[in-house]
Amino acid sequence: MQKLKTLFDRVWDAHVVLEREGEPTLLYIDLHLVHEVTSPQAFEGLRLAHRKVRRPDLTFATVDHNIPTTSDERFHIKDQIAAQQITALRRNCESAGIPLFDVGSGRQGIVHVIGPELGLTQPGTTVVCGDSHTSTHGAFGALAFGIGTSEVEHVLATQCVAQTKPRTMRISVSGTLPEGTCAKDLILDIIRQVGTDGGTGHVIEYAGEAVRALTMEERMTLCNMSIECGARAGMVAPDETTFAYLKGRPYAPRGPAWDQALERWRSLPGDEGARFDRQLSVDGARLEPVVTWGTNPGMSAPVTARIPKPDDGRSASERAAIRAALEYMGLQAGTRIEDIALDRVFIGSCTNGRLEDLRVAAKVIRGHKIHSDVTVLVVPGSEAVKQAAEREGLDRIFREAGAEWREPGCSMCLGMNPDILAPRQRCASTSNRNFEGRQGREGRTHLVSPAVAAASAVAGHFVDVRGWHYKDS
Amino acid sequence: MQPFRRHRGVVAPLHRENIDTDQIIPKQHLKRIERTGFGAHLFSDWRYHPDGTPRPDFVLNQEHGRTASILVAGKNFGCGSSREHAAWALSDFGFRAVIAPSYADIFRNNAGNNGLLVIEAPETVVQRIADHAHHKRPYELTIDLEAMTIADEFGLVASFKVEPFRRHRLLHGLDEIGMTLMHEAAIASFEKRRETA
Secondary structure: OOOOOHHHHHHOOOOOEEEEOOOOOEEEEOOOEEEEOHHHHHHHHHHHHOOOOHHHHHEEEOOOOOOOOOOOOOOOOOOHHHHHHHHHHHHHHHHHHOOOOOOOOOOOEHHHHHHHHHOOOOOOOOEEEOOOHHHHHHHHHOOOOOOHHHHHHHHHHEEEEEEEOOOOEEEEEEEOOOOOOOOOHHHHHHHHHHHHOOOOOOEEEOOHHHHHHHHHHHHHHHHHHHHHHHHOOOOOOOOOHHHHOOOOOOOOOOHHHHHHHHHHHHHOOOOOOOOOEEEEEEHHHOOOOOOOOOOOOOOOEEOOEEEHHHOOOOOHHHHHHHHHHHHHHHHOOOOOOHOOOOEEEEOOOOHHHHHHHHHHHHHHHHOOOOOOOEEEEEOOOOOHHHHHHHHHHHHHHHHHHOEEEEOOHHHHOOOOOOOOOOOEEEEOOOOOOOOOOOOOOOOOOEEEEHHHHHHHHHEEEEEEEEHHHOOOO | OOOOOEEEEEEEEEEEOOOEHHHOOOOOHHHOOOOOHHHHOOOEEEEEEHOOOOOOOHHHHHHOOOOOOEEEEEEOOEEOOOOOHHHHHHHHHHHOEEEEEOEEEHHHHHHOOOEEEEOOOHHHHHHHHHHHHOOOOOOOEEEEEEEEEEEOOOOOOEEEEOOHHHHHHHHHHHHHHHHHHOOOHHHHHHHHHEEEE
């Protein structure tokens, strides 16, 4: 009898170039996405070694991390060092023949937003990028993971990565996610359960009826944060939702090639009974809106809960970590999360900067005014998302409420551009990391869903969005 | 890549869990286009006051921390962002090895690609090394990658494991790209097979 295979096994096996005893496997890469921050040293390395880019046709670049999000500055960057990285990327792409989706092209955006929306990310493919949130693309049933710059150089030169085969974990989510919760709450809840390193060395496949019911954009949010529990990648088996999303996208197959692709893609889901190294079951019906209170994405609680006490930690090191996190975050144990006041709200990023995210946030904000103590930045994930949102009038809803509507980029998710928190400012953010200093030195980041971010922007403090008063028209 | 065979050096203790790459090299220092010059910014938010003056309580600003070449840290070291700048900053500062109970996957690969040895040691050994490093300054360790042992002058001898291919590459300072390019024929035939499939 043939060995039963998981989705991961199928994708992995189809990309093995070379297996060597005691060595990592050489794995072929179908799609290599490149951005300005993690690539300059890789291109420089190639030049020094007189090596060429092997497959510029499988390599695509954009600018996202550094790019300012105001309409004038994005074309005239004031930060000369940031400008230098962007200039280097333009030069490197031109000399290697790599397509670059540059500012103003209509296709620029956060690398993990544009890959899917252009139809570059396809089921059963291998995708890498010098960015840990490459796991996003696993939503399509691709094997997608982040790599360092030396590996970027390796892929540019050889179109392969050398990888030790990861272990597998299946997370099955049963039930229907309750109204007012979404994929962001689900992944934050999963990270809290698995721990920040519980997924290390594993590829996670998300399954179960709650995952099947998610839209593609929600599946991307789910897979995006797989890295935050240490996993190499997250995957969702492709289905009709996946195919409907891809059909007609600029780089998706067309005509007879589409039909052939569909046949291939339909054979990708894992065999019934295929073995995973680990399994976890999550009851999706019991999910609540989640807010992080600490300095890693595993430190979270339901929005209705209170800030934990250091004594709640199960070990000495956990108690020390809670104490340090509360001190950094300027929080008192026992405070109700809904009583925590905010200075800033950020809606955007590769986690939650897509059209559906903006629609959800706009629906909450519509007809309300942003609280006078709060500054809100709404940053679409790509030029295409921005155009689509403006066609629907979402920009007007945000602006009329008092939020700033910006140009696409990574923005405040990591603050490598002018969008940063001032010291001790408190921010509800739809991004993916609440590490110390992530959004600006001494900045205090709380990760939340777009709905909670929007409602909290109006209230001036965290809000349980399940009881929200929608002003629909 | 600089080979790693045997190294004796001063240990700096930074015994916290989940030290992420945003802490190792904060984002404001990622804008260089070279692989060098990151050492000055290693752990910069912990190491310097906002005005740029050193914080005397941070280990790398203390007498023996400045010359340290072995870092001892808590579990899940190097989690978060894939930025290889973290490995570059550690190497550029002068670190040759890190000792911790566990590492994030991408950081482990990045370290290996820069001749930085990451040693996975049980929590008890890490604790003992961290305690010594706090109390016996300067505290030195000898790391022997050929024998896969760490030892001090106070009776500590511990063995560790490194995957054979990583050990081989570190011992000889081998460039992974060069090694892969020796398999050009296999890559070309894979591409050909796929085009005709």
